[in-house]
Amino acid sequence: MQSEIQTLARFTMRKPFFTTIPVILTLFFVTAIGFPIYAQHEADHHDTTHIQAGLDSAGAPHAAETEKFSANEVIIEHVLDDHQWHFAEHLVLPLPIIVYSAERGLAVFSSSHFYDDHHHEIEYNGYKLEGRNIVLTATGEKVLDLSITKNVAMLFLTAVVLLYVLFTVARSYKRNPKKAPKGLQSFIEPVILFVRDEIVKPNLGHHTDKYLPYILTLFFFILFGNLLGLLPGSANLTGNIAITLSLAVLTFLITNFSGNAAYWKHIFWTPGVPLLLRIIILPVEIIGLFTKPFALTIRLFVAITAGHIVLLSLICMTFIFHSYIVGIGASVMVLFISLIEILVAAIQAYVFALFTSLYIGMATAEDEHH
Amino acid sequence: MDFLLPANGLLFWQVVIFLALVLVLAKFAWKPILSSLKEREESIQNALDQAEKAKQEMASLKSDNEKLLKEAREERDKILRTARTAANQIHEEAQVAAKKTADKMIEDAKAVINTEKQAALRDVRAQVASFSLEIAEKLIKKNLANDKSQKELTETLINDLKLN
Numbered sequence: 001m002q003s004e005i006q007t008l009a010r011f012t013m014r015k016p017f018f019t020t021i022p023v024i025l026t027l028f029f030v031t032a033i034g035f036p037i038y039a040q041h042e043a044d045h046h047d048t049t050h051i052q053a054g055l056d057s058a059g060a061p062h063a064a065e066t067e068k069f070s071a072n073e074v075i076i077e078h079v080l081d082d083h084q085w086h087f088a089e090h091l092v093l094p095l096p097i098i099v100y101s102a103e104r105g106l107a108v109f110s111s112s113h114f115y116d117d118h119h120h121e122i123e124y125n126g127y128k129l130e131g132r133n134i135v136l137t138a139t140g141e142k143v144l145d146l147s148i149t150k151n152v153a154m155l156f157l158t159a160v161v162l163l164y165v166l167f168t169v170a171r172s173y174k175r176n177p178k179k180a181p182k183g184l185q186s187f188i189e190p191v192i193l194f195v196r197d198e199i200v201k202p203n204l205g206h207h208t209d210k211y212l213p214y215i216l217t218l219f220f221f222i223l224f225g226n227l228l229g230l231l232p233g234s235a236n237l238t239g240n241i242a243i244t245l246s247l248a249v250l251t252f253l254i255t256n257f258s259g260n261a262a263y264w265k266h267i268f269w270t271p272g273v274p275l276l277l278r279i280i281i282l283p284v285e286i287i288g289l290f291t292k293p294f295a296l297t298i299r300l301f302v303a304i305t306a307g308h309i310v311l312l313s314l315i316c317m318t319f320i321f322h323s324y325i326v327g328i329g330a331s332v333m334v335l336f337i338s339l340i341e342i343l344v345a346a347i348q349a350y351v352f353a354l355f356t357s358l359y360i361g362m363a364t365a366e367d368e369h370h
Numbered sequence: 371m372d373f374l375l376p377a378n379g380l381l382f383w384q385v386v387i388f389l390a391l392v393l394v395l396a397k398f399a400w401k402p403i404l405s406s407l408k409e410r411e412e413s414i415q416n417a418l419d420q421a422e423k424a425k426q427e428m429a430s431l432k433s434d435n436e437k438l439l440k441e442a443r444e445e446r447d448k449i450l451r452t453a454r455t456a457a458n459q460i461h462e463e464a465q466v467a468a469k470k471t472a473d474k475m476i477e478d479a480k481a482v483i484n485t486e487k488q489a490a491l492r493d494v495r496a497q498v499a500s501f502s503l504e505i506a507e508k509l510i511k512k513n514l515a516n517d518k519s520q521k522e523l524t525e526t527l528i529n530d531l532k533l534n
Contacts, residue, residue, distance in 0.1 A: 080373055081380060098379075132372065145379045152383045159387050166399040173406040178413050192403060212404065213396035221391060242376035246384040305373065 071316035078312055079236050079305055080132065081151045083111040087233045095153055099127060099134055101143040111147070151243070154235035158225050166220065195219050199353050203361030211360055214254065218247065219353040226304060226345030230338065238348070239304030241297065248293035251356045256289070259363035292359055296352060303348045307341045 077086070085093035094112035104126065113124040121129050123137050134145050148156075165184065172185040181189045200215050201208050225238035237243055265271070267285040270278060314334050318327040513519045 076372070081377055132377075145377070146382055147379055148383075149377070149379060151380050155380075155383055155387050159391055162391065163394065163399075166395055166403075170399040170402045173403050177406050178410050189407070192407070196404070196407075209404075213400040214392055216400055217388075217392045217395050220395075221388065240376075240380060241374060242380035243384050245376050246381055246388065250385070250388065 069319050071313065071320060074316055075309055075312045079239065079308055081149045081235075081240060081242075082132070083114065083129070083134075083147055083149055085150045085153060085235070093153075095150065096148045097127075097134065098146040098148065099143045100146065101136060101141070103136065103139075104143075150235045151237055151240050154225075154228070154237045155243070157234075158221065158228055158237060161228065162220055162224050165224075191220075191223075192216065195353060199350065200357045203354075203357040204364065205361070207360075207364050211254070211258075211357065215353050215357050218251075218356060219349050222247070222300065222352050223346060223349035226348060227342070229304065229308070230341055230345065236305065236308050239301060239308055241301045244297045244299075244301040247300070247352070248296035251296060251359060252289075252293035255292070255356075255359045255363045258360060260365075262366065263363045292355075296355055300348050300352055303344055307337070307344055311337055311341065 083097060084095055087093065094110045096108060097111050097114075098106070098108050100106050107125070107127070109124065114121055114127075114129050116122045126137050127134050127143070128137050129135075130140075133142050134147070135142050165188065169185050169188045172182060176182070180186075195216055196208070196212060199219070200212050204211055222238055225243070228234055229237050229239065267289065268282065270281050270285065273281055311334055314330045314337065317330050514523065
């Protein structure tokens, strides 16, 4: 019996998680390389004029272009969402635009229509880009923009990776039940166990089974989003406030819809507090309801965006200083900051899942007052 | 400050995709994963419990065995002791009985010897008396064969009477 347990332990330790990283990386790069090829095809139609234009400007010195380099623009462009996926110079993936307006109804077209061959913004079919918004040319009114933007594409990609990884894991559980985990399974299993035993169970107790799927999805979505966002060329998904806000609002809704009588009583009629203090405490408690999702939104958004800004700033320094020394120094710094970012990616996923289970735990806890 | 304003489109897609993820994963990933994890944990726990139980059983069996062995040893000692006492007793009894028999035999022998002796003595006395009578007859016959001897006897007898 003892030896059986030892084998089990050895099996769990073997097959390090490195085996799964190539899987994720390959998947990402295949898609990343696959897209530009498609993009190239799109661009081919206009290539002749493009080359013409290139020849026209060939006389202009290259230095003039580098002088125009603006770190601010590069960083902001990366951090923000976009209607096309810009990998590198001339390596742009056009994305579908989906817009709805009361006047014109629903329209779907490629974002490449918004740019001419010189990458200048032009209007198309009565729509034009104004900053990052799409407006009607006629009235200048904003339309409802449900486009597959860079972040939405990244969202799809993250969802696909997440589904692929977790379905693979689920299949290996079905295939060899009651056996020691193998391969990808042995990488994901400790994470699932960590979320279940360290994050959810201490806060939710016997409600664990009910909320575990949501919190696990939340954790893995943020973790994968953070990690995939660190890959070169990818979008800053989890560092977008729309993403963090929707996650926080979902947590807020789940928390308050599962809140029991004790939870609401605690907010509106805090027990054991003098009447006069209650007048002060009530607004504080109500504000407290909303500061929780607000803190969740801001924490993840800031942690990831700040990390990306730091990394890009370091990279941009090389181009600002035009120096190999700075380049080498910046690369070393980028390496270390990237390692820290991997840590931050995991920590932020942990923190978001932890606070979510904490809030839900507080809302569902049986009547016990401190 | 552009990045502080959430975009409608992204909000929409995020909510849709994330809710779909939660539902799909809950049904097709988390459910099988969590249930088989639980199953495996339970089976490992069972195996451990059973091992512990078997160990305890072994221990109790061992102590039982020892107890039995000890009892057996005590039993053996007791039997040996009683056997020894019994043997001793029988031995002593036998000795006593033998002695008693021997004593009795000696007693009997003594009695027989005594009787025999008395009988022999009686016999000897009778013989001696008869012999004496015969000797006395012969002596008297010889001594009183002449007068002088008769006279002397008479005188002696008279002297004896005188003395009385």
